Amino acid sequence: MPFRYTSPTEVRPEMQDFVAYTPGLTIDEIRERYHLERVIKLASNENPLGASPLVQKTLREQAGTVFRYPRGGFGVAEEIARHHGIEPECVVVGNGSDELIDLLIRIRAVPGLHNVLGFKPCFNMYPVLAKLCGVEFRQVPLNEDFSFPLDALAASADDNTALLFVTTPDNPSGYCPSARALMDFAAKLPSGAFLVVDEAYMDFCDNEERHSVIPHLAELPNVGVLRTFSKSFGLAGIRLGYAVLPEPLAAAARKARSPFSVNILAEAAGIAALKDTSFREETLRITREGRVFLSAELKKLGFKVYPSQANFIMVKPPQGITAAALYTSLLERGIIIRQLKSGYELPDFLRITIGTHDENLCLTRTVEDILHA
Ligand SMILES: *Cc1c(COP(=O)(O)O)cnc(C)c1O
Numbered sequence: 001m002p003f004r005y006t007s008p009t010e011v012r013p014e015m016q017d018f019v020a021y022t023p024g025l026t027i028d029e030i031r032e033r034y035h036l037e038r039v040i041k042l043a044s045n046e047n048p049l050g051a052s053p054l055v056q057k058t059l060r061e062q063a064g065t066v067f068r069y070p071r072g073g074f075g076v077a078e079e080i081a082r083h084h085g086i087e088p089e090c091v092v093v094g095n096g097s098d099e100l101i102d103l104l105i106r107i108r109a110v111p112g113l114h115n116v117l118g119f120k121p122c123f124n125m126y127p128v129l130a131k132l133c134g135v136e137f138r139q140v141p142l143n144e145d146f147s148f149p150l151d152a153l154a155a156s157a158d159d160n161t162a163l164l165f166v167t168t169p170d171n172p173s174g175y176c177p178s179a180r181a182l183m184d185f186a187a188k189l190p191s192g193a194f195l196v197v198d199e200a201y202m203d204f205c206d207n208e209e210r211h212s213v214i215p216h217l218a219e220l221p222n223v224g225v226l227r228t229f230s231k232s233f234g235l236a237g238i239r240l241g242y243a244v245l246p247e248p249l250a251a252a253a254r255k256a257r258s259p260f261s262v263n264i265l266a267e268a269a270g271i272a273a274l275k276d277t278s279f280r281e282e283t284l285r286i287t288r289e290g291r292v293f294l295s296a297e298l299k300k301l302g303f304k305v306y307p308s309q310a311n312f313i314m315v316k317p318p319q320g321i322t323a324a325a326l327y328t329s330l331l332e333r334g335i336i337i338r339q340l341k342s343g344y345e346l347p348d349f350l351r352i353t354i355g356t357h358d359e360n361l362c363l364t365r366t367v368e369d370i371l372h373a
Contacts, residue, residue: 014131021128022343025336036334040362042353043336045171045201045312047234048286049356052279055235058272065264073240073262076270080242083274084214090244092253093270095261097228097241100127100253104196104224104243107252109135114162117153121172121221121303121344123198126165135162146173146306146314150185157193164189167198169205172340172351174206174308179213184221186223194249198226202308203280204287211309216246221246231311232283233273240266287311290354297364301371312353314340321371329370335363 024043031039073093081088091211094100109116111134118126120139130137140153148166150265157164162318169176186195197213205211224245230236240262245253273280295305302318317326327339327350337353340346354360 012134014134016171017127018131021124023332024338027336030334030336031328031333033064034195034332034334039334039336040355041336042312042355042359043338043351044236044308045231045353046236047231047283048290048354048359049283051234052273052276054279055269055272058061058268059265062265062268068264070260070264070267072186072259073267073270076240076262076267076274079271079274084244086214086217086244086245087296089247090217090250092243092245092250092257093262094241094243094257095266096230096239096349097226097325098125098129098242099239099257099261100226100241100243101125101165101196101198102133103253104194105130105133105135107249109133109254110161115158115161116166116366117156117161119148119153119170121346122165122341123167123171124343126201132206139372142173143279146170146175147178147182148175149225150177150181151188154185154188157190159190159192159216161190162194164193165198166195167200168211169201169308169310171201171310172312172338172344172346172349173306173314174201174310174312175306176211176309179211182213182223183216183220187307189222193222195223196226196243197223199212200226200228200231201234201312202227203284204291204311205309206288224249229270229273232280232287233270234279235266235269235273238266238269240260240270286356287354288358290360291356294352294354294364297360301364301367312338312351314349314351316349318371322372323348326367326370328349330363330366333366333370335366337363 027041077091077093078088081091115136115138116130117138117228120141127137140156143149202212226243228241298315301307304316306314317323338351340349
């Protein structure tokens, strides 16, 4: 018998009603639950093409090096800096963007004094990590069409606002404002506030140049950007993300960072993923084509489809079926999509990751069967 081990140890008050981030279901869970052979996962915005062949080859070759301590990710930070044409001093790598969100809150916000702002709904890691740091997280409701009320967000910032998090393209709606709109917004913030633009999905945009703030950062001392290798680079499982920050803030983040959070394999995989431009271009092409296809097909079936610049679309099912019922029917047939009732508090909406053409076709045909059953 495994032994039980309990104690009356107290945790911080913030932990008492703490709700953890809920990740999507895994393929194995659904295969077992419904005794299915084939399961398609369109729930976590992962790369539809899997892992780059160059990344896989590199990981096999580097397997023998794992007995060494990592170098802290500085090699991949240099390659990232080159990729964007910025100085390496401004790049901080982390164990997924999640680590960088946590770091930014911890190095900027004083618990009990400062506040952090975001929209409602927003990517759940921002409020979860702010709460864990004992920092107040304030939310401004999105417009009804899920566009950004940037003026309202600017008006909510005060002298104690340490950070604001804005995701663009947004999760879960896919809405994407212009870089110009965000630059004007940044100019209106109180002098102590720092805007973090989370560009996790920016490379899926039809026109990245018009939407990314990275090329403008030299003129934006109160703005930083988060990016990740989890989506278009196909490395969600290896945990690698980065922040582009003004030099002093980047230096503080590097000091506060856990020194080995980017492990040896993550660093090698990141460098290889940056090299494999054909894999990435193919990913972007398939995603953009699939986004047009899925949006059109689901509209034909009566769905409300929100315009998206990301690798997913947010939809509202037609009259006659609830989001929850459709979600469950799809699960039973081996297709996992994302319900938005927990975390985002949008029980009437669903989020669907763009898959390969076959996966997209399988989804639309299955939805059609369910609607006409
Ligand atoms: C997927 C996603 C990320 C990436 O997180 P990682 O920790 O790098 O995997 C960041 N922000 C948003 C809004 C996301 O949806």
